Each structure stands twice: as C-alpha cells, then as structure tokens.
Amino acid sequence: MQKIIQILTRKIMAVQPYLREPKIYVSVVVILLLGGGVWKAELSSPVELKALAPHSETPTPAPAPAHELEVSPVPSNIYEVKKWVAVGNYGAALDLAISEGSTFPPPWDEWIKNQLPHLYAGAAWIKIKLGNCQEAMPLLLEGVALKETVELSKGLAVCYFKEKNLIDGEAYFLSYLARNPDDVEFKRLFSELLQSHGRYKDALAMVEGVSDPGAEQRAQELSRRLDLEMVHEHEGAFKISYEAGIETDLDLFAREVLDDALNEYSQNYGLTPPDHPIEVELYLSNDFSSLNPKAPQWAEGIYDSRMKIPLPKPPFTAEHRELFRVVLRHELLHALVAERTDHRRLPSWFEEGVAQYASCIGQRCQGFQFEPTPGQFLSEDILSKEFISLSSLDARRAYRQSYYLIKMLVKTKGIEGLRQVLAKLAKDTSITPDAILAPTALTWAELYAQSKEAWAARQVLGSE
Ligand SMILES: [Zn+2]
Numbered sequence: 001m002q003k004i005i006q007i008l009t010r011k012i013m014a015v016q017p018y019l020r021e022p023k024i025y026v027s028v029v030v031i032l033l034l035g036g037g038v039w040k041a042e043l044s045s046p047v048e049l050k051a052l053a054p055h056s057e058t059p060t061p062a063p064a065p066a067h068e069l070e071v072s073p074v075p076s077n078i079y080e081v082k083k084w085v086a087v088g089n090y091g092a093a094l095d096l097a098i099s100e101g102s103t104f105p106p107p108w109d110e111w112i113k114n115q116l117p118h119l120y121a122g123a124a125w126i127k128i129k130l131g132n133c134q135e136a137m138p139l140l141l142e143g144v145a146l147k148e149t150v151e152l153s154k155g156l157a158v159c160y161f162k163e164k165n166l167i168d169g170e171a172y173f174l175s176y177l178a179r180n181p182d183d184v185e186f187k188r189l190f191s192e193l194l195q196s197h198g199r200y201k202d203a204l205a206m207v208e209g210v211s212d213p214g215a216e217q218r219a220q221e222l223s224r225r226l227d228l229e230m231v232h233e234h235e236g237a238f239k240i241s242y243e244a245g246i247e248t249d250l251d252l253f254a255r256e257v258l259d260d261a262l263n264e265y266s267q268n269y270g271l272t273p274p275d276h277p278i279e280v281e282l283y284l285s286n287d288f289s290s291l292n293p294k295a296p297q298w299a300e301g302i303y304d305s306r307m308k309i310p311l312p313k314p315p316f317t318a319e320h321r322e323l324f325r326v327v328l329r330h331e332l333l334h335a336l337v338a339e340r341t342d343h344r345r346l347p348s349w350f351e352e353g354v355a356q357y358a359s360c361i362g363q364r365c366q367g368f369q370f371e372p373t374p375g376q377f378l379s380e381d382i383l384s385k386e387f388i389s390l391s392s393l394d395a396r397r398a399y400r401q402s403y404y405l406i407k408m409l410v411k412t413k414g415i416e417g418l419r420q421v422l423a424k425l426a427k428d429t430s431i432t433p434d435a436i437l438a439p440t441a442l443t444w445a446e447l448y449a450q451s452k453e454a455w456a457a458r459q460v461l462g463s464e
Contacts, residue, residue: 078108081115090122094139117143121151131342131427133159150179154186161189162342164276166197184212191218192305196239196279200226221291228287237262237273242282246311253321254280254328261329265336265358268415270423274339278332279306284313301327303334305343329359342427349383350436352399353406354422367460368407377401377452380444384433401451407461408451413440 074082077100084093097112097119104112120143127136137159144152153176160169173190177183187206194203204222207215230241233251238258242251258280265271283291288310295302300323301309309327312320333355337346375397383402387395410418420439429435433444454461 075105075108077103078112081112081119085119085122088122088126090119090126094119094123117147117149117152119143120146121149121155124155125151128155128158131344133162148175150176153179157186157189161193164193164196166193166199169193184210184215188215188218191222195222198232224287224291228283230281234277237277238280239277240280240282243284243287245284245313246282247314247316250282250311250316250324254282254324257325257328258332261332261359265333269358269419271333271336271340273336278335278339280328281306281308283308283310285310301331303331303338305338307331307335326359326361329361330355333358337422337425340425340427341429341431344431346431346436347384347433348387348398349402349405350433351402352387353402353404354418356399356403357406357410357418367462368404369460370458371400374400374455374458377455380448383448401455404455404461405447405451408454409437409440409442409447411461412447412450413442417442 077096081093081096081100084090084096094116097116101112120139124136124139124143127133127139136155140152140155140159143149144156153172156172157169157176160166160172163169170193173186173193177186177190180186187210191203191206194200194206200222204219204226207219207222210216210219229244231244231248231251232239232241233255234240235255236259238255240251240254258278262273266273288308289295292302292308295308301307307328309324309331311324316324334351337351337354375393378394378398378401382390382394383398383405387398390398406418409421417440421436424439425431425436437444437447
C-alpha cells in the first residue's frame with residue numbers, strides 16, 4: 001500500500017502539464033505613417049511550447065511491515081485515508097491522517113507515519129498543477145521536513161523556479177536531478193534559473209552534451225551569450241542586461257521608462273510587480289537575431305519569460321528612443337500578465353489588444369486611426385489564435401483589431417472595466433474569453449459583435 005500511495009502520488013504529477021515552457025511573444029514592427037506620426041503595430045505570437053515530460057517512475061523499496069499490514073484488519077480511519085487517496089483527494093487524506101494521528105493502532109501508526117511525506121506531496125502537487133505554489137509550498141516544506149522524497153524535491157524545485165529563487169531551490173534541483181539524471185526538461189529549467197542569476201557558465205554546463213534538440217539549442221544560445229560579455233544591473237523591480245556595445249545611457253533610459261510604466265500599470269490596472277525581478281535584455285540588432293532565431297528579422301521585441309529587445313547601432317535618434325519607450329511598455333505589459341496567469345496562453349486579441357492599449361502614449365491614443373484600406377473585421381477564430389501563424393497582412397490586421405476590441409471594451413465599460421478584468425487575472429482562474437470578460441458582464445460574443453459593427457462603420461471610438 002505504501003508503494004501504491006507513492007505511485008498514485010506520482011500519477012498526480014504526471015497526468016497533465018503542470019509547468020509550461022514560457023509562451024513567446026514575437027513582436028514585429030510595422031511602421032505606418034499616419035498623420036505624420038510614427039504608428040507602431042507589431043506581430044506577436046504566444047507560442048506554447050511542450051510541457052515538461054511526465055515524471056519517470058523511480059523504484060522505491062517496499063516497507064518492511066507491508067506484508068503484515070495487508071493481512072491485518074484495516075481500522076476504519078485507515079480505510080478512510082486510503083479511500084481519499086484512491087479518489088485523488090490527497091488534501092482530505094492528509095487532514096485525516098493528521099487529525100487522527102494519535103488514534104491509529106500499531107502497526108498502522110507506523111504505517112501512516114511513512115505515508116505522511118507522500119500525502120503532503122500529493123496534496124501539494126494538486127496545488128502546483130493549478131499554478132498555486134503559494135499554497136503548495138507550506139505542504140512541500142512540511143513534507144520534506146519528515147523525509148525528502150523525489151516528489152517533494154521536484155515540487156520544491158518547481159516552486160522555487162517560479163519564484164526565481166536559486167538560493168533555496170538549488171539543493172532541490174540537484175537532489176532531484178541526482179536521482180533523475182535523464183530528465184532533460186528539468187535540466188533546462190535549472191539552466192534557466194541559473195541564467196536568471198547570472199551563472200551563465202553553470203547554466204551552460206547543465207545543458208551541454210545533453211542529446212536533445214531543445215537542450216542543444218539552449219547550449220548554443222548560452223555559449224553565444226557568454227561571448228557577448230553582457231553588462232548586468234539589478235536594481236528594484238528590474239534586472240537589465242545589455243551588450244557592452246550599447247550606450248549606458250540607454251540602460252538608464254530603459255530603467256526610467258520601466259519604473260514609470262510599472263507605477264502606471266499598478267495604479268491604473270492593479271497590475272502589481274511579481275516578487276522576483278523582471279528580466280530585460282537589450283541587444284544590438286544583429287546579435288538579437290542570432291540569439292533569437294524564432295524572432296523575424298524585423299522583430300521589435302519578444303517576451304519569452306524575459307523581455308528581449310533589439311536596438312539599432314548608434315546613433316540612436318529621438319525617434320528610436322520613442323519607439324523603444326513604447327516597446328518597453330508593451331513588453332512589460334506582457335510580462336506582468338504572464339506572471340499573473342502562470343504563463344498560460346491567453347486569447348491573442350486580449351493579450352495584444354491590452355498590451356497596445358496600455359503602452360500607447362500621447363496623441364496617437366486619442367482616436368483609432370483607420371488605414372486607407374482597413375479590410376473586414378477578422379473572424380473570432382483568427383483573432384484568438386497565434387498571430388505569427390497568420391499571413392503578414394492578416395497579422396497586421398489582427399493587431400489593429402485587437403487594439404480596437406480593447407478600445408471598444410473601454411468605451412463600453414470604462415477604464416474601470418478594463419481594470420477589473422486585469423485585476424481578476426490569476427494563476428488559477430479560467431482564461432476563456434467569456435471568463436476574462438466576466439467582471440464587465442460583457443460576453444465575448446457581444447464585444448466582438450459591437451466591435452465588428454463599429455469597424456464596418458469606421459468609428460474611431462473617441463479618446464478613452
Ligand atoms: Zn505583443
């Protein structure tokens with residue numbers, strides 16, 4: 001039975017993806033000269049990559065008294081614990097095991113003691129799979145204080161990874177990987193965490209020589225990055241790395257823009273910063289392209305758990321600077337939403353519409369400026385899928401119309417409506433279009449229909 005509980009606990013870790021590789025937003029600049037100003041739109045694609053491989057079964061020794069136990073009569077409270085485990089309710093099994101703690105007769109008292117780490121792990125993993133490390137963490141720590149099992153180490157590594165906490169997480173990564181040296185996905189995660197803390201050589205060592213296409217690509221990127229000799233600066237909510245060839249003044253400029261935008265988003269939309277710093281990387285255009293092969297040549301920025309932005313070679317004009325400001329603000333919005341929703345892929349019209357709406361500054365945000373040939377309003381299906389999968393014409397339209405949809409939302413429900421929508425986003429809330437819009441009492445069908453009609457009538461949607 002001990003083994004059965006362990007196997008059931010492992011199943012819980014394996015049934016469905018519990019940790020996604022970060023989605024990637026590829027941003028592409030489309031500069032439209034409208035009214036003499038520079039209008040920016042971009043292509044973006046939240047690409048959800050494959051989830052972590054399920055945990056492999058590790059043989060565990062059967063407990064000595066197991067045979068005895070199977071033949072001794074099962075007390076009713078033990079029966080109850082087993083029943084909860086059998087239906088996957090580890091939380092209930094754990095509660096019962098703790099509350100009835102002193103009442104289990106021998107040899108069951110010993111048996112239940114041996115189960116506790118697994119019950120803690122099972123209860124924690126249910127939370128982890130909902131993206132809720134906050135509630136999983138105390139369970140994992142209670143469990144590991146009793147005995148460090150492979151499920152508990154893995155859970156702690158995952159949750160510390162999400163917190164970007166290397167100091168506490170490293171030991172669990174090492175302990176888990178010592179027992180599961182072939183877990184390529186976990187090596188990649190550990191490598192990511194090491195990179196976030198500037199340990200590039202260790203990050204590279206973790207994925208070097210691993211025969212897996214993803215690991216090979218990561219190793220190549222890390223070794224190219226090592227050659228670049230980036231400058232790293234961590235202050236406040238942002239960790240900014242930039243290539244030595246980029247003017248220091250731009251790093252300062254970026255920091256100022258990001259700090260201001262963070263305050264603004266927090267005040268206007270309740271989007272508070274995560275507990276860990278947001279990583280920002282600034283590259284010269286050429287290096288950006290070689291380091292981010294998924295980003296098109298004209299990419300203006302990407303967000304893939306780090307904000308990555310290419311910059312033209314000096315001189316950096318005033319116009320470049322203003323564009324840079326908007327890109328920083330745009331990618332920051334993606335970062336805040338991603339952190340809040342556990343990096344899940346939200347409908348593209350929402351992600352891109354909000355990022356454009358929030359990052360817009362100045363005159364150009366007043367009314368919606370139609371292009372000379374704005375085209376039909378795209379289907380709901382197209383507006384929801386990854387924009388990178390669209391033709392460049394459709395993608396450009398999808399961007400414009402995503403922005404239009406959010407402008408319509410604000411026109412109908414006010415900025416307060418948008419604020420409520422963003423404030424309600426969480427790691428474990430539903431992210432269907434209707435669920436996202438629920439706080440405004442507007443359905444997706446209604447918002448879409450209103451926007452489509454207004455688009456056909458070329459309504460500029462005022463200055464909200
Ligand atoms: Zn975007």
